[in-house]
Amino acid sequence: MKPFQNARFTNREYILAKLARKIGRGHDAIYHGTRHPQEVLRGGRLKPDSTNKVSLSRSPEVAAHFALLPDDGIVRWSPAVLILNRSSLVQTYRLEPWRVGEDWDDEQEEVIWGRTVSFRRHLLGVVREADLTKVVGAAKRTYREELKAGHKLVRDGRATVRDLIIRERTQRITENARLPAAQTAPGRTKKPSTGRR
Secondary structure, three states: OOOOOOOOOOHHHHHHHHHHHHHHOOOOEEEEEEOOHHHHHHHOEEOOOOOOEEEEEOOHHHHHHHHOOOOOOOOOOOOEEEEEEHHHHHHHOOOEEEOOOOOOOOOOEEEEEOOOEEOHHHEEEEEEHHHHHHHHOOOOOOHHHHHHHHHHHHHHHHHHHHHHHHHHHHHHHHHHHHOOHHHHOHHHOOOOOOOOO
């Protein structure tokens, strides 16, 4: 999968996805990220969004990303990823491949159009915010701060590698400059003259 937004998943998204993938292992799993797990689990249904579709993803990272989107500051959202059995879902619902935008090459998203999805018999498991908090602790930073910190970490790592490459190149150039010409270019040494023309 092409990294989402230039490899800009947060640590919490990676861990939530890892926990979801662990539940889905060994099954034909498909994932749904939600910010209202109590309401969804109580009703046992996934309702279509404003565009009349229920979105599912074969990538737990994508589902975790949508589950962990920041709240609106008024209503506190609680992230969760539902792990569903895709094999049993396709027996009841028509899943169609879907692509949000050109920046997601291999998003692995599928949608169910115009139907409320009753998922109880297809549910393999749920990973909630409480499960995530047990592993990584409570969120200390806002989503934007964590994303910015993750981006800085990647940028600093790339700068370190770049500096190492430049240092090694400079060292090789210096070493090659000290060697005699015959050793630096062995195929270009001048042949001794035999006297014939």
